[in-house]
Amino acid sequence: MSSNAAAVSSTPVISVHDLRKRFAGVAAVDGISFEVERGEVLGFLGPNGAGKTTTMRILAGFFPPSEGRVRIAGHDVVTESMAVRALVGYMPESVPLYHDMRVEEYLDFRSRIKGVALRDRQTRIGVVLERCLLAEVRKRIIGQLSKGFRQRVGLADALISDPPILVLDEPTIGLDPNQIRQARTVMKELGRDHTVILSTHILPEVEMVCRRVMIIDKGKIVATDSVENLRAARGHASVRVEIRGDRAQVKSALAGVPGVESIEELGGADGVQRLLLRQGAGQDVREGVAAEVAKHGWGLRELALQAITLDEIFGRITTGAGIEGEAGATPAAGGNAMSAGVSAGVGPTPGGGFEPGSSTGRQP
Amino acid sequence: MKFMALLQRELHAYFFSPMAYLIMAAYLFFTGYSTAFIFDIYNQNRLDLTMREIFSTMEFFSIFLVPLISMRLIAEERKSGTLEMLVTAPIDDLTIILAKFAGSLVFYVVLHIPTLVYLYVMHQHANPEYGSVITGYLGLLLVGALYLSIGLLVSAVARDQIVASLVTFVALFVLYTISSYAQSITSTAFGIPWQKVVAYIGFLTHYESFRKGVLDSRDLVYFSSVTVVFLFLSVRALESRRWR
Numbered sequence: 001m002s003s004n005a006a007a008v009s010s011t012p013v014i015s016v017h018d019l020r021k022r023f024a025g026v027a028a029v030d031g032i033s034f035e036v037e038r039g040e041v042l043g044f045l046g047p048n049g050a051g052k053t054t055t056m057r058i059l060a061g062f063f064p065p066s067e068g069r070v071r072i073a074g075h076d077v078v079t080e081s082m083a084v085r086a087l088v089g090y091m092p093e094s095v096p097l098y099h100d101m102r103v104e105e106y107l108d109f110r111s112r113i114k115g116v117a118l119r120d121r122q123t124r125i126g127v128v129l130e131r132c133l134l135a136e137v138r139k140r141i142i143g144q145l146s147k148g149f150r151q152r153v154g155l156a157d158a159l160i161s162d163p164p165i166l167v168l169d170e171p172t173i174g175l176d177p178n179q180i181r182q183a184r185t186v187m188k189e190l191g192r193d194h195t196v197i198l199s200t201h202i203l204p205e206v207e208m209v210c211r212r213v214m215i216i217d218k219g220k221i222v223a224t225d226s227v228e229n230l231r232a233a234r235g236h237a238s239v240r241v242e243i244r245g246d247r248a249q250v251k252s253a254l255a256g257v258p259g260v261e262s263i264e265e266l267g268g269a270d271g272v273q274r275l276l277l278r279q280g281a282g283q284d285v286r287e288g289v290a291a292e293v294a295k296h297g298w299g300l301r302e303l304a305l306q307a308i309t310l311d312e313i314f315g316r317i318t319t320g321a322g323i324e325g326e327a328g329a330t331p332a333a334g335g336n337a338m339s340a341g342v343s344a345g346v347g348p349t350p351g352g353g354f355e356p357g358s359s360t361g362r363q364p
Numbered sequence: 365m366k367f368m369a370l371l372q373r374e375l376h377a378y379f380f381s382p383m384a385y386l387i388m389a390a391y392l393f394f395t396g397y398s399t400a401f402i403f404d405i406y407n408q409n410r411l412d413l414t415m416r417e418i419f420s421t422m423e424f425f426s427i428f429l430v431p432l433i434s435m436r437l438i439a440e441e442r443k444s445g446t447l448e449m450l451v452t453a454p455i456d457d458l459t460i461i462l463a464k465f466a467g468s469l470v471f472y473v474v475l476h477i478p479t480l481v482y483l484y485v486m487h488q489h490a491n492p493e494y495g496s497v498i499t500g501y502l503g504l505l506l507v508g509a510l511y512l513s514i515g516l517l518v519s520a521v522a523r524d525q526i527v528a529s530l531v532t533f534v535a536l537f538v539l540y541t542i543s544s545y546a547q548s549i550t551s552t553a554f555g556i557p558w559q560k561v562v563a564y565i566g567f568l569t570h571y572e573s574f575r576k577g578v579l580d581s582r583d584l585v586y587f588s589s590v591t592v593v594f595l596f597l598s599v600r601a602l603e604s605r606r607w608r
Contacts, residue, residue, distance in 0.1 A: 060452045063605050086454040096445030112369035113453045
């Protein structure tokens with residue numbers, strides 16, 4: 001083992017090399033390598049079953065990899081598991097908790113088995129209760145708490161021993177929009193003094209909280225990129241219009257609007273045309289379209305930016321086009337079942353396409 | 365300190381669940397009923413009553429009791445997912461197993477405190493022979509520890525609590541049956557080639573001396589070493605996620 005304390009400051013906090021994990025011969029994680037620098041917040045994006053949870057469990061020391069090497073702060077997760085577990089605050093996806101305990105009791109128990117010194121224990125419990133907005137339920141029995149509160153108890157548990165590294169598996173799954181907003185704020189704050197890996201399949205979340213994104217599919221990394229590049233992909237958003245007017249006329253007129261690259265028919269009836277306009281990178285054709293409609297005196301019933309869905313991002317990446325690639329290979333966005341949408345031009349507000357209950361989208 | 369935290373958690377889980385009191389009530393009902401029955405028979409036949417027979421009864425009902433105590437130890441945590449939280453905390457598997465074992469043993473001991481009533485009743489009407497009472501309870505503790513260590517191992521490998529309790533029960537029942545068979549053949553003049561081996565493996569023969577009020581170091585060694593073996597296997601079973 002070549003690791004030593006002096007090298008830690010310059011080497012990555014988390015280093016994963018050719019990680020593989022097989023269950024009964026089936027590869028859940030199939031040779032991934034990545035590094036995470038100190039203080040970085042890495043988003044782990046992928047559909048269910050992509051290998052996110054398996055990777056995070058290995059990082060947390062739950063089980064060892066079948067092959068490959070994982071080092072956390074210079075410690076090998078297999079041979080120095082105890083040191084790794086002491087450094088990592090882990091929050092599993094389903095947030096399993098002892099339902100018969102009170103919040104404060106549970107955190108006290110967890111702080112003790114994580115080796116928090118007696119004199120620090122009350123302070124730490126107070127800090128995490130406040131940070132995770134749990135003060136009001138500290139005396140409540142966990143089994144009677146709502147999903148949102150339980151999620152926060154899980155986060156409080158991950159933070160209780162003040163670990164430098166946090167591994168959070170789907171920290172916002174199952175929360176309502178308000179709770180998600182709060183959770184994201186907390187995670188953003190955590191990013192200031194922790195190294196964080198969090199997994200999600202909600203795009204705006206990654207954009208808000210993370211600096212770097214890693215997309216994983218079928219056990220392999222399909223893309224690693226900065227959030228900026230991911231944002232650039234939003235320039236390819238489409239515009240959905242519904243116009244009362246003759247189909248051929250409408251189509252030819254709209255094709256002439258600068259920035260419109262292609263037009264797709266979404267159907268329509270009774271002289272109402274529903275169209276999807278694909279626009280070029282960095283373009284916004286909405287005003288041009290409105291002007292054209294006004295010029296012809298058609299009835300404008302709808303004019304909206306079509307959110308980019310995670311489906312589309314995956315589609316682009318898995319077809320080899322890359323994040324900044326052309327939108328040609330994307331499926332018709334009309335379905336929009338996966339509301340991990342990004343409204344182009346709008347900041348990361350709660351209106352960023354989130355709808356409760358739909359964050360567990362279908363897999364591409 | 366981590367051990368104490370885990371032990372407290374185990375005791376919390378036992379004593380804050382209605383299930384535990386149901387089990388306790390059922391156990392005390394059956395042993396109490398049998399005790400009353402034994403009292404009656406001895407009284408009718410004007411025999412000298414000792415606690416020996418009562419210990420025999422409790423030892424028998426422990427076969428039913430222990431699976432209910434031990435089934436939740438690890439199987440429940442695996443099923444609910446809390447095992448993941450436990451083993452990703454910086455505690456070694458041995459500490460987890462020892463704390464769980466100690467927690468279940470404490471519950472087993474506490475559950476036997478009300479049986480002192482039987483002793484009190486006997487004290488009123490006969491001479492319970494206090495020397496053999498103490499060794500009898502010590503023997504019961506050792507048998508309980510052995511049973512619980514078996515139950516703990518089963519709980520560590522079983523899919524869920526139901527399976528764990530059934531498998532543990534079957535294992536204990538088979539052990540008990542072999543044991544009483546071995547005991548019965550030792551007490552007759554007919555020797556069979558395996559008799560000594562079977563008698564040694566069957567723990568009833570070892571328990572017998574405790575009931576008689578005899579403290580034999582060989583029996584102490586027998587019970588503690590077999591218990592340690594099962595605890596060791598439990599640690600391995602818990603670790604098995606690492607190589608499975």
